[in-house]
Amino acid sequence: MTIEELEERAASEQQRQAEFKKRVLTCTAAGCVSCGAGKVVGHFRAQVKERNLAKEVEVVETGCMGLCGSGPLVRVAPDETMYKNVDLEAAHQIFDEHVVGGKPVAAYAVDPKMPFFTRQVKVVLENCGRIDAEKIEASMAAGGYEALARALTEMKPEEVIEEVRKAGLRGRGGAGYPTGLKWSIVRKAQGDQKYVVCNADEGDPGAFMDRSVLEGDPHRVLEGMAIAGYATGASQGYIYIRAEYPLAIERLKTAIKQAERAGLLGNRIMDSALSFRIDLRIGAGAFVCGEETALMRSIQGRRGRPRPRPPYPSEKGLWGMPTLINNVETYANIAPIIRNGSAWFAAMGTPKSPGTKVFALAGKICNTGLIEVPMGVPLREIIEEIGGGTPEGTTFKAAQTGGPSGGCIPAEHLDLPVDYESLQLVGSIMGSGGMIVMDSTSNMVDVAKFFMDFSVDESCGKCVPCRSGTKQIALLLEKIRSGQATPDDLALLEELCVMVKETSLCGLGQSAPNPVLSTLRFFRKEYVDLLIPKLVYEPHEA
């Protein structure tokens, strides 16, 4: 495929879409499917057939539209009316009155002016919920593979890296390592073969950003990886994804097949010297396999256990060769950066954390769902405006970011800008983007215990502090909760948390105590209130 052919296919798809009077888009990402989106789509299709409207109405299945708590979600184009809680009855009404009748149904319509939509800035999610994720043409019509074409024809690999570096993109997996720097290390590293790996082993409880991107716009990730392959000199890519994401896997398989057929993956991509293949590697769902060294072992078919770093994967990765490992969202940012230039990207967010970040809003919040905001936006704006606040009658208590590796941010820090450094200052981390909101009914010792139990379950068992230390921390938390702990136990708890944090082998263990440490920092009283005095010698007056 040449650039001209790419443009031609994009134009013909745009033309095709424009010929429909109405297009009915239904979210069939995992969230909406679980509340009945499949039936809704079936209804639309049956209606089109019954009324013989195949030439006027197109029924499209898309990825996530964002307002996951109110699914199933339907969008009618071209007037862009969005509907929530669409059951069969609603679907019937929408089709009758809006699709055929041309008059939007107010009862189910979502107000497009609500802050949930107006406060978001969509880069990674720009196509998510707007295109058919199973058609490469839909992606092309929305600008897909344009960046790859430009990189291959107009830019040297070094220039691609320079562009990513100037954009200031930082790893979206959580740690925030500068992406351009990582790419240049892999480019410079010596090795007969190099690899590009996409970490799609999203495992934090309450996080579904990567899944949504892969379900809604898989080609964007493939394109990002191919550009990374070109920039670093790798010819083989792997997407490591958990088996718990069957729909994402299905859509990725379809996308890879389509891209190969179109000559956008495989040998001599777009008639250039670049050969780049992408294969899927399905993980069994162990949380630790999201840790890059464990992930690589798992790709190699071995038990997913981390090893000490250095050497880092960029020097010695898969089969001892230089390997680039980035997260789904990081790759999803690459194409827009190449397409629109680094200056455009760097202008969003904050100087140290440019760009946007996708968050999965969950917990005690009105608008549960998937959002994308510029870095540095105050937490208050995410919670109160985009999220719509906590359920009626309750007040905001804390937001948990970074999952089992992160911490709780209390109400007094609501005005904190959400970026890598600010979150670290209050003892949490950006993480991959899970944000769990807790209200006045949540007990923070329970929250800490929940996350610690998760870490105990997910510890691989290789190093002693994580294997045995997290277990002891969980036991102490249980002792505190059951009202049997003394101040000595609390002191031991704190000591163990610091010890596990400092001595564990990999990031999982090093960050496992964070939920305890951060709740202790901001909600210590909830712990202390549960303590009992220890037994002491009581001298008896004769």
Added chain:
Amino acid sequence: MAATPKPRVATVWLGGCSGCHMSFLDLDERLIELADRMDLVFTPIADVKTYPANVDVVLVEGAVSTEEHLHMAQLIRKRTRFVVSFGDCATTGNVTALRNRFSVDELLRRSYHELAPGGPATPSKIISPLTLKARPLHEVIPVDAFLHGCPPTADQIWFAVDNLLQGKIPELPNVYLRYG
């Protein structure tokens, strides 16, 4: 000048084999010196029924294995200035804790039914109910010092008691640190 009262010392036998107490008796002639330096106010070797108040030092042998041990441990803690875990069972659970891999039901069935020569009968009144697990003393009450070994040697006991009688906690970790 009025003589200062001698330190009040006790020894207690919880879930252990009494080997630690035997080792205590191995102090031999040093026992005579000890008799001059302290008052032994409670011990399985003497027939005292209740644990007195204001004990200065107690050596506790054995793991906490029954409801009675638990009760006793708490009583000891309230009435004693220095509580010493005496031997490996009190310190780690040791041999007493070997039973922890079985449920209490399994233990009683094996001991009082399968291996009972005089006819099977589960004790219900005279013997205190077993706790779910046998646990080291310091998991139940705060402990001030530890004497290791199965059993601790006489020299080790002498070192600790000598220090304690001078009002000192044996230097931690003590020079006789030795498990097993």
Added chain:
Amino acid sequence: MPVITFTINGVPVSGQQSESILEIARQHDIRIPTLCHLDGLSDVGACRLCLMEIEGTSKLLPACSTYPSENMVVRTDTDKLKRYRRTIIELLAAEGNHQCAVCVVNNNCELQNLAYEVGLEHVRAQYLFPKKELDATHPDYIIDRNRCVLCTRCVRVCHEVEGAHVWDIANRGINCEIVADMNQPWGTSESCTSCGKCVLVCPVGALIEKGATVSEMEKHRAFLPYIMTARTKQEWIARAIEED
């Protein structure tokens, strides 16, 4: 290979870039406690006992798998590291069933010696008293998982030296266990050559010979560097065996 000079605990030392800091420390008689490391096997950095502080690095790194650079300032004897080491031994003691008094390797046990070295007076962590299986189906040896510290020396010696790969790890986290072949009785393993290397390298009383009773078994491990030096460098270090 360039020679590097740096300091460990203020003592100037020198070594090759290809030698781990642990190796160099030992050449200079600087004691760093270890458990999962064994001369002749690959390093996994799992026990965390050999963690060191390196000036300019915020993270603690394991001496067994960290390599020196010029003028590095390494400390292995700070109060913090000593405290952490003791806690690691506490955690190990609490997660298994270590009854020294009735153990075959009592007085010849690396875990026991480490407990003395770090001054482990008592274990503040809660004893888990796990229920683990003992497997005596092998004609010559026994594996008692109650005493296993999951150092994986047996796994590595079987894979790297004997080439049989009988042992591996099943489950994860606190439920990890060493299993033979496809998690089957050791005696039914067809890959086991009964060479006994795993028994000799086991630091504790988890892998033992049949017929030995309390405190009777001593393990000699000099065979391993002997074999590995012969294999990799074609040199015989027989003296080490005689001295062991």
